[in-house]
Amino acid sequence: MTQADLFDLPAIPVGLRLDDLSAPERRVLVILRDHRGKETVIDGEALAVSASIEGSARSVRRVVGALRRKHGIAVCSSLKRGGSGYYLADSADELNEAAAWLVRLGLKILSAAARMKRKTMAEFMGQLRLDELETSDGEGENAE
Numbered sequence: 001m002t003q004a005d006l007f008d009l010p011a012i013p014v015g016l017r018l019d020d021l022s023a024p025e026r027r028v029l030v031i032l033r034d035h036r037g038k039e040t041v042i043d044g045e046a047l048a049v050s051a052s053i054e055g056s057a058r059s060v061r062r063v064v065g066a067l068r069r070k071h072g073i074a075v076c077s078s079l080k081r082g083g084s085g086y087y088l089a090d091s092a093d094e095l096n097e098a099a100a101w102l103v104r105l106g107l108k109i110l111s112a113a114a115r116m117k118r119k120t121m122a123e124f125m126g127q128l129r130l131d132e133l134e135t136s137d138g139e140g141e142n143a144e
Contacts, residue, residue, distance in 0.1 A: 011036070011073055011074035011075070011076075011088035011089045011090070011095070012073055012074075012088075013071065013072045013073065016071055016072075016073070020071060021067075021071065022066070024051065024053055024063050025063055025066055025067055025071070027051035027052060027053070028047065028051045028053065028060065028063050028064065028067065029067065029073065030051070031047055031050045031051050032047075032075060032086060032087065032088050033088070035085075035086065035087040035088060036087065036088045036089075036090040037087060037088075037089075037090035037091070037094065038076065038078055038087055038094055040087055041078045041084065041085035041086060041087045042085045042086055042087065043057075043084065043085040044056075044057030044060045044061065044084075044085055044086065045057050046085070047060050047085065047086060048060045051063075060086075064077075064086060068102075073088075074088060074089035074094075074095045074098060075087075075088060076088065076089050076094060076095075076097075076098035077098070077101070110124065110125070
C-alpha cells in the first residue's frame, strides 16, 4: 500500500502516514482496504490469519482498537449473525453508525461502573471529571 492509497479511503484521516502505523496495524489496514462497506465484512479470525497477526481474533481486536484510538481510522465492527467482523466505513452513514455504536458501548460500560459505585451516571461522570482535574493540576489528595 502506498501513501497515495491511504488518501483514497474515506475511513482514513487526512495526513496519516504509513510510518505512523506499526507493522501489525499496516498489515490489518492493507487487508481492510478490500473490505470497504458493511456488506464486505471480514471475520476476526480470517483477518488475523490474512494479516499474520499472532494469536487470534482477540489480538486483532487490540490492533483494531489502536487503529481507531491512536490513528482515528474508521474501522467498523459488525456483530450480525452470518456477517460479523470488521470493515472500513465507506460512507458518512456507516461512519456515523459505527461511532454511535461505540458511544452506546462506552455509555453501557460507564453505566456499569456508576452502578458499582452506587452513583447516578451524572454523579459518576461529575466525579470522573473532578478526579481528572485533581490529577492534572496537582490538587489531588496527595498534593500538599
